[in-house]
Amino acid sequence: MEIIKREIKSIKKRTFPKKICFEPIGIIKTPFKSLKGIPIQFYQSEAEGIIQIYPKHSPGLKDLEGFSHIYCVYFFDMVKLPVPLQSKPFLDDKKKGIFATRTPFRPNPIGISILEIIHIKKNLIKVKNVDILDKTPILDIKPYVSRFDYIKAYKMGWLDGKVVKKSS
Amino acid sequence: MEIIKREIKSIKKRTFPKKICFEPIGIIKTPFKSLKGIPIQFYQSEAEGIIQIYPKHSPGLKDLEGFSHIYCVYFFDMVKLPVPLQSKPFLDDKKKGIFATRTPFRPNPIGISILEIIHIKKNLIKVKNVDILDKTPILDIKPYVSRFDYIKAYKMGWLDGKVVKKSS
Numbered sequence: 001m002e003i004i005k006r007e008i009k010s011i012k013k014r015t016f017p018k019k020i021c022f023e024p025i026g027i028i029k030t031p032f033k034s035l036k037g038i039p040i041q042f043y044q045s046e047a048e049g050i051i052q053i054y055p056k057h058s059p060g061l062k063d064l065e066g067f068s069h070i071y072c073v074y075f076f077d078m079v080k081l082p083v084p085l086q087s088k089p090f091l092d093d094k095k096k097g098i099f100a101t102r103t104p105f106r107p108n109p110i111g112i113s114i115l116e117i118i119h120i121k122k123n124l125i126k127v128k129n130v131d132i133l134d135k136t137p138i139l140d141i142k143p144y145v146s147r148f149d150y151i152k153a154y155k156m157g158w159l160d161g162k163v164v165k166k167s168s
Numbered sequence: 169m170e171i172i173k174r175e176i177k178s179i180k181k182r183t184f185p186k187k188i189c190f191e192p193i194g195i196i197k198t199p200f201k202s203l204k205g206i207p208i209q210f211y212q213s214e215a216e217g218i219i220q221i222y223p224k225h226s227p228g229l230k231d232l233e234g235f236s237h238i239y240c241v242y243f244f245d246m247v248k249l250p251v252p253l254q255s256k257p258f259l260d261d262k263k264k265g266i267f268a269t270r271t272p273f274r275p276n277p278i279g280i281s282i283l284e285i286i287h288i289k290k291n292l293i294k295v296k297n298v299d300i301l302d303k304t305p306i307l308d309i310k311p312y313v314s315r316f317d318y319i320k321a322y323k324m325g326w327l328d329g330k331v332v333k334k335s336s
Contacts, residue, residue: 007247007248007251007273008203008246008247008248009245009246009247009248011202011203011246014245014246014303016192016195016245016303016305017192017243017245017305018191018192019189019190019191020189020190020191020192020243020245020305020307021187021188021189021190022187022188022189022190022276022278023186023187023188023275023276024184024185024186024188025275025276027184034179035176035179041316042316043315043316043319053267057253057267057275059253059254059265060253060254060265060266060267060268060274060275061265061267061268062254062263062264062265062268063264063265063268063325063326064265064267064268064325065325066268066323066324066325066326066328067268067321067323067324067325068321068322068323068324069319069321070267071280073276073278073280075185075188077177077182077184077185077188078176078177078179078182079175079176079177080175080176080177083175085225085227085228086227086228086230095230096230096231097227097228097229097230097231097232098228099221099225099228099229099232099238099308099309099310099311100228100229100230100231100232100234100235100311101311102310102311102313102316105175106228106308107191107193107225107228107308108190108191108193108241108307108308110190110241110278110307110308112239112241112280112310114317114319116319135182135184137184137185137188139188139276139278140267140274140275140276140278141267142267142270142280143267143268143269143270143324143325143327144319144321145270145321145324145327145331146318146319146320146321146324147211147324147331148209148210148211148270148331149282149317149318149319150314150317150318150319151211151237151282151284151312151314151317151318152314153235153236153237153312153313153314154236155234155235155236156234156235156236156311156313156314156315157231157232157233157234157235157311158231158234159311159313160234163313163315163316
């Protein structure tokens with residue numbers, strides 16, 4: 001990308017941040033009004049939702065409708081910290097390290113779902129495959145690009161044999 | 169997963185956060201000491217790096233070595249905010265909405281790279297396919313699971329015809 005110097009901090013003055021703060025860029029409206037019944041994974045969900053990007057960020061959505069899918073990055077705001085670092089995941093009865101699971105209960109409760117774009121109207125992105133609680137704060141939207149993002153993972157750890165193959 | 173009630177906030181008292189703050193869970197050491205020469209995408213990089221997870225989070229790494237790939241979620245700490253909402257990406261000469269690009273210059277400068285695990289020793293994850301500046305703060309690690317994460321994206325917008333197919 002075109003890097004304009006004034007957009008970059010001085011590497012000489014670089015210090016390691018102890019705290020990293022973000023402001024939500026929007027909110028997602030979904031059919032899931034409580035924590036019960038939310039699909040475990042986006043790839044198993046047919047539910048639709050609407051990402052409302054704050055109008056001040058709308059110009060950033062230009063050209064996004066050309067893509068079929070997005071990474072939706074969000075904040076699991078219902079998680080109370082600190083979380084245990086090992087816990088039983090949904091698909092197993094033995095405790096796993098939380099970085100080896102997709103649990104929302106992580107030190108930094110960041111969620112990532114790959115959602116299909118139905119359409120974009122102004123600042124509203126209508127999406128499919130939603131597995132997110134209603135009114136969840138959105139941190140970022142990135143285009144999903146199969147050629148970058150499809151990796152032939154050859155090991156899937158404790159999940160091997162536990163996940164159902166996609167029907168499509 | 170097993171949801172323990174005390175880990176969840178009360179949904180009745182839920183308020184929308186204006187600011188969301190995280191603490192890094194570690195740091196990545198890479199060969200890229202300056203912004204020049206960093207690969208544009210992880211899938212084009214053969215470079216290796218070491219994610220140093222802070223020892224207090226080490227128990228969360230249990231079972232991760234069973235997976236071949238991870239999502240590494242990190243903070244582009246060199247980006248100066250605010251950023252323009254449209255900019256010319258690396259692969260085109262016309263301005264695009266930044267949510268339709270992978271530029272680090274985004275309102276919330278969150279990066280996601282899919283990295284191959286070489287090995288894990290204690291709190292150190294040796295990884296491949298690195299496209300990240302040395303000493304970048306790490307926010308989260310999640311297992312990459314092809315069956316969840318491989319989506320047949322059928323539209324790739326302005327990137328169509330611009331990305332080189334993976335050689336593997």
